[in-house]
Amino acid sequence: MARSFLLWLFIVFSSWSAFAQQLVFSTQVGGEKMGIKDQLQVDYVLQNAQQIESLSPPNYTDFNIVGGPYQSSQSNIQMMGNRMVESKTITISYVLQPKHSGTCTVLGAIAKDAANHTYVSNAVSVQVVNGSLAQQRSSSRDPFGDDDQDPWAMMRQQMQQMQQLFSGRGRQQAPPSNQSAEEIKAPADLNKDVFIKVSVDKSSAYVGEQITTSYKLYTRLPMQMSISKLPSLNGFWTQDFELPKEMKPTEEIINGKKYQVFLLKKSALFPQQVGKLQLDPAEAKGLVRVVQKTKRANPFADDPFFSQFGSLFMGDPFFDNDLFSGMAYKDIPVTIASAPVSINVKEVPNTKKPISYTGAVGKFQFDVQLDKLSCSTDDALKLKLLIRGSGNLKLIEAPVFDLPKGLEKYDPVVIDSITGRTTAIEGFKEFEYALLPTAPGDYEIAPITFSYFNPATQQYESIVSQPIHLHVVLGKQLPTNKKVKLSQFHNYNRSINAQNPFYAFDHVWYWMIMLLVGLFLLIQLTKHKWQKMWSAWIDKRNNRSNRVALKRMKKAQVFLDQKQIELFYEEVSKAIWLYLSDKLTIDLASLSKEAALEKLAARQLEQKIIDNVTAVINDCEMALYAPSIAEHKMQQTYQDTIAIITHIENSKK
Amino acid sequence: MKFYFIIATVLNFASFSVWADNAKSTLPLQFQQAMQNKNWDFANVCIDSMLQEAPYQDQLWYNKGVVYYQQHLLAESIACFQKAILLNPFNKDAKDNLLVAQSRLVDRLPNYFDFILLRWWKLLSSPYFHTYWAFTALGLWVLIGLSMYLPKALQTKKQFRIVKNSMLFLSICFFIMAYFSWSSLKNTTVFVVQSDQAMQYATPMSKLGTKVPYGTIVSVLERTPNWYKVALPNGVETWMQQQTLTKF
Numbered sequence: 001m002a003r004s005f006l007l008w009l010f011i012v013f014s015s016w017s018a019f020a021q022q023l024v025f026s027t028q029v030g031g032e033k034m035g036i037k038d039q040l041q042v043d044y045v046l047q048n049a050q051q052i053e054s055l056s057p058p059n060y061t062d063f064n065i066v067g068g069p070y071q072s073s074q075s076n077i078q079m080m081g082n083r084m085v086e087s088k089t090i091t092i093s094y095v096l097q098p099k100h101s102g103t104c105t106v107l108g109a110i111a112k113d114a115a116n117h118t119y120v121s122n123a124v125s126v127q128v129v130n131g132s133l134a135q136q137r138s139s140s141r142d143p144f145g146d147d148d149q150d151p152w153a154m155m156r157q158q159m160q161q162m163q164q165l166f167s168g169r170g171r172q173q174a175p176p177s178n179q180s181a182e183e184i185k186a187p188a189d190l191n192k193d194v195f196i197k198v199s200v201d202k203s204s205a206y207v208g209e210q211i212t213t214s215y216k217l218y219t220r221l222p223m224q225m226s227i228s229k230l231p232s233l234n235g236f237w238t239q240d241f242e243l244p245k246e247m248k249p250t251e252e253i254i255n256g257k258k259y260q261v262f263l264l265k266k267s268a269l270f271p272q273q274v275g276k277l278q279l280d281p282a283e284a285k286g287l288v289r290v291v292q293k294t295k296r297a298n299p300f301a302d303d304p305f306f307s308q309f310g311s312l313f314m315g316d317p318f319f320d321n322d323l324f325s326g327m328a329y330k331d332i333p334v335t336i337a338s339a340p341v342s343i344n345v346k347e348v349p350n351t352k353k354p355i356s357y358t359g360a361v362g363k364f365q366f367d368v369q370l371d372k373l374s375c376s377t378d379d380a381l382k383l384k385l386l387i388r389g390s391g392n393l394k395l396i397e398a399p400v401f402d403l404p405k406g407l408e409k410y411d412p413v414v415i416d417s418i419t420g421r422t423t424a425i426e427g428f429k430e431f432e433y434a435l436l437p438t439a440p441g442d443y444e445i446a447p448i449t450f451s452y453f454n455p456a457t458q459q460y461e462s463i464v465s466q467p468i469h470l471h472v473v474l475g476k477q478l479p480t481n482k483k484v485k486l487s488q489f490h491n492y493n494r495s496i497n498a499q500n501p502f503y504a505f506d507h508v509w510y511w512m513i514m515l516l517v518g519l520f521l522l523i524q525l526t527k528h529k530w531q532k533m534w535s536a537w538i539d540k541r542n543n544r545s546n547r548v549a550l551k552r553m554k555k556a557q558v559f560l561d562q563k564q565i566e567l568f569y570e571e572v573s574k575a576i577w578l579y580l581s582d583k584l585t586i587d588l589a590s591l592s593k594e595a596a597l598e599k600l601a602a603r604q605l606e607q608k609i610i611d612n613v614t615a616v617i618n619d620c621e622m623a624l625y626a627p628s629i630a631e632h633k634m635q636q637t638y639q640d641t642i643a644i645i646t647h648i649e650n651s652k653k
Numbered sequence: 654m655k656f657y658f659i660i661a662t663v664l665n666f667a668s669f670s671v672w673a674d675n676a677k678s679t680l681p682l683q684f685q686q687a688m689q690n691k692n693w694d695f696a697n698v699c700i701d702s703m704l705q706e707a708p709y710q711d712q713l714w715y716n717k718g719v720v721y722y723q724q725h726l727l728a729e730s731i732a733c734f735q736k737a738i739l740l741n742p743f744n745k746d747a748k749d750n751l752l753v754a755q756s757r758l759v760d761r762l763p764n765y766f767d768f769i770l771l772r773w774w775k776l777l778s779s780p781y782f783h784t785y786w787a788f789t790a791l792g793l794w795v796l797i798g799l800s801m802y803l804p805k806a807l808q809t810k811k812q813f814r815i816v817k818n819s820m821l822f823l824s825i826c827f828f829i830m831a832y833f834s835w836s837s838l839k840n841t842t843v844f845v846v847q848s849d850q851a852m853q854y855a856t857p858m859s860k861l862g863t864k865v866p867y868g869t870i871v872s873v874l875e876r877t878p879n880w881y882k883v884a885l886p887n888g889v890e891t892w893m894q895q896q897t898l899t900k901f
Contacts, residue, residue, distance in 0.1 A: 414725060492684075496710070496712045497681060498678055498707045499710065500706075501780075503835060505831065510791070524798065
């Protein structure tokens with residue numbers, strides 16, 4: 001019993017640091033000494049982190065990152081002795097490998113929270129030696145602490161020293177107790193020692209009726225557990241009760257066994273639908289420490305002294321007590337879950353249901369208040385309907401009531417608030433209507449009825465307010481004190497379609513029409529200018545054609561003097577055709593004798609000139625095939641060509 | 654040339670018939686049913702779906718404002734009514750509902766810059782008038798083009814030339830107005846203050862200033878990653894944190 005108490009104390013003190021509720025940001029490394037070939041796990045641990053937005057790792061100068069970042073977060077509800085502490089921990093882990101031997105520094109990381117506060121974790125120095133220390137460290141370690149500080153390890157060591165002292169043969173060292181010990185007791189059936197139980201105050205309820213449910217953890221063993229899954233509670237509107245942050249466990253005796261009981265969650269459930277609803281199981285994961293007795297060999301069995309007097313001592317119960325049998329502990333990972341619970345939900349009775357019933361279930365008080373009993377038509381009034389009590393407050397709809405003509409009512413502002421969460425969900429719901437008197441006179445706001453279903457009496461109960469008398473005088477008919485003339489709030493528009501209005505600039509065809517019309521206008525407005533430019537260009541071309549033709553004719557005269565028939569006619573032919581093309585504005589591609597004669601005729605030139613043109617063209621063509629025949633016509637052709645050009649130039653003027 | 658001009662004119666008038674209806678959606682019906690059943694969340698989903706198709710439809714913004722009002726989300730409701738009015742300044746229901754919604758705010762900042770010329774300019778340059786300006790400009794151009802086919806004797810008269818040049822000037826003015834009203838579509842984003850916020854500045858050492866009431870419509874002048882420089886209705890310019898504003 002004394003050892004169990006010591007073990008319990010040890011667990012409590014080893015995890016004492018988890019009690020802190022302020023944000024703690026620390027760097028934790030796998031060890032202070034490592035080999036250069038080993039890998040080091042670094043954990044940046046944020047305890048009680050609520051609103052951390054970012055975490056930046058440092059630039060490691062002494063290490064290479066070989067893994068990570070790995071993120072894990074955990075909400076812990078830890079049972080430490082007789083206290084329960086809830087904390088949230090975020091861990092960012094990296095796996096590092098040292099770049100060199102010697103003293104290497106694991107730098108601290110930087111975290112920022114929503115308020116832009118910066119937190120820096122501590123830096124840790126690690127001694128790096130050559131080789132690998134991983135194998136040396138691979139021996140199993142107590143997950144709860146260091147062996148050097150383990151009271152049980154110290155006790156084992158003392159027992160080994162005693163064995164060596166009293167042993168006759170025994171200079172050889174006894175093997176570690178955990179390995180040599182024979183298990184004398186198997187681990188207990190953990191499901192009976194640690195479990196979660198859901199308790200509900202009623203298994204059958206009306207829609208909207210409060211059901212109080214508690215999730216409790218029962219344990220008879222030291223443990224370190226965290227809630228891994230909370231029930232989703234579908235089909236219910238839930239409101240959690242407030243639990244103290246540090247809660248002392250209670251004790252319960254079940255089947256003659258004493259359990260420590262931790263209350264994990266206590267909620268008020270308000271079913272929203274009829275039928276059989278099920279509460280999901282809650283789950284918790286963690287380690288349970290199981291104490292085991294180990295039997296050791298009798299240290300005095302081989303001693304000659306005890307062999308002589310052995311029969312005398314060995315029968316003594318002293319040698320059978322715990323001093324000569326070891327105590328070992330084992331941490332067993334466990335996952336426990338509560339059993340699902342079914343609740344039968346019934347519809348509220350339809351018989352005697354009041355017309356004013358709007359879904360309230362519970363026990364309520366009802367009050368109606370008007371902020372002014374006398375006002376002018378310029379004033380606005382506030383009518384408050386206050387429902388106070390315990391029940392499904394959030395699900396209650398506004399009581400229906402009518403106002404006398406002359407008073408306009410706007411949609412209410414709804415405020416609901418939960419004020420009590422200790423034994424029952426209590427609070428209030430307020431419907432605040434803005435009223436506008438439109439005409440002077442005396443008004444009576446008729447009593448307003450609020451009905452609710454009371455599950456305790458299983459009957460509907462109604463509360464009727466007192467009538468309110470209001471005296472309204474004529475205002476100054478000026479704009480109201482809010483400088484706006486209020487109109488009636490209009491309801492939604494039924495004739496809607498998902499089609500944008502027509503915006504002309506969004507359509508290509510609008511731009512095309514604008515372009516066409518714009519071009520047309522531009523051309524029309526600048527038409528005279530264009531025409532002038534065109535005639536100037538034609539004149540320029542004509543002048544150029546005259547000059548070019550005369551130049552060619554000069555060349556032809558040279559060939560005429562030299563009697564070079566073919567070259568002469570070739571030059572005359574070019575001169576006449578190019579001249580006609582430019583002068584008559586005929587493309588070279590479509591230039592033909594017929595086209596040229598037609599254009600000349602259109603210019604109303606003398607027939608003689610036209611005939612001359614035909615003759616010159618024919619002579620030039622003939623000279624290409626029969627130069628000897630055309631030889632005597634060279635002078636005539638030359639003169640005719642000059643005459644044609646001169647005549648056409650004169651006729652233009 | 655005459656032929657092309659006639660074709661362009663015919664195309665212009667024929668194009669009015671191109672405003673064909675799109676295939677009818679069931680969303681309006683679903684929205685109506687949701688409103689009748691007071692299923693505000695689903696009504697909002699329907700409206701949002703329709704707004705994805707037609708983000709410039711003022712009636713949709715008006716209905717969205719009604720839904721928010723029914724959900725007692727006054728700031729959102731005010732922003733939606735304001736947006737409906739920006740898209741269609743003649744939406745009387747939206748104007749009425751905006752006044753009703755604003756009247757339910759505890760505090761309001763006075764609007765000092767609501768003088769008549771500014772209101773006229775806002776009205777004339779609103780997207781609602783865009784198509785009127787655009788087609789008036791086009792119509793004037795067509796008229797000027799047609800006038801060129803009037804008798805030469807008339808065209809040479811001084812009065813005719815004055816009328817023609819005036820029409821040309823007016824058509825350019827209308828075209829510019831059409832551009833302004835079209836580009837103002839992009840300025841219909843409404844920012845509304847989400848909770849009673851003290852005026853703050855974009856520096857960590859800033860001091861708290863005047864309170865900006867919940868539901869105040871502000872116009873954004875400048876942006877940084879986390880802060881907006883805004884103009885309040887009373888003309889004061891200040892910086893506010895991004896998360897204190899909701900954009901519509």
